Amino acid sequence: xxxxxxxxxxxxxxxxxxxxxxxxxxxxxxxxxxxxxxxxxxxxxxxxxxxxxxxxxxxxxxxxxxxxxxxxxxxxxxxxxxxxxxxxxxxxxxxxxxxxxxxxxxxxxxxxxxxxxxxxxxxxxxxxxxxxxxx
Numbered sequence: 795x796x797x798x799x800x801x802x803x804x805x806x807x808x809x810x811x812x813x814x815x816x817x818x819x820x821x822x823x824x825x826x827x828x829x830x831x832x833x834x835x836x837x838x839x840x841x842x843x844x845x846x847x848x849x850x851x852x853x854x855x856x857x858x859x860x861x862x863x864x865x866x867x868x869x870x871x872x873x874x875x876x877x878x879x880x881x882x883x884x885x886x887x888x889x890x891x892x893x894x895x896x897x898x899x900x901x902x903x904x905x906x907x908x909x910x911x912x913x914x915x916x917x918x919x920x921x922x923x924x925x926x927x928x929x
Contacts, residue, residue, distance in 0.1 A: 833873055841869035856921070857914050864910035868903055875899045 820826055849862040872879075878895040 836873055837869070841866065841873070845869065856917055860910050860913045860917070864906050867906050871899065871902050871906070875902075 817823070817826065845862050845865040848865060849858045853861045875895060878891055879899060881891065
């Protein structure tokens with residue numbers, strides 16, 4: 795388990811480094827800072843309280859952690875996708891946003907749900923294997 799955490803931390807550091815590298819090409823950081831500040835406020839004022847409340851009220855037992863994790867990931871993906879999800883109608887230049895972003899967002903949400911269900915099933919199976927048979 796410790797090895798997985800170290801690997802996850804290393805992967806996170808690599809991704810942060812890539813983000814910093816990409817920021818070096820930005821000439822005007824004002825828009826980036828406004829977006830980042832808005833994302834922090836949205837996370838701290840909306841997403842995190844909703845995740846904690848949902849986990850506390852609706853989910854019991856060992857499923858609480860995976861469900862909260864899934865809600866955090868889903869919230870983050872939704873925040874990132876909001877600009878294209880809320881863009882109304884067709885655009886004059888179809889090459890600006892050429893993909894079906896609402897469909898892709900839904901696929902990502904389904905992948906998060908499937909991953910969460912898989913984690914919960916593996917945990918339940920591991921718990922059953924550890925439990926001694928009843929007589």
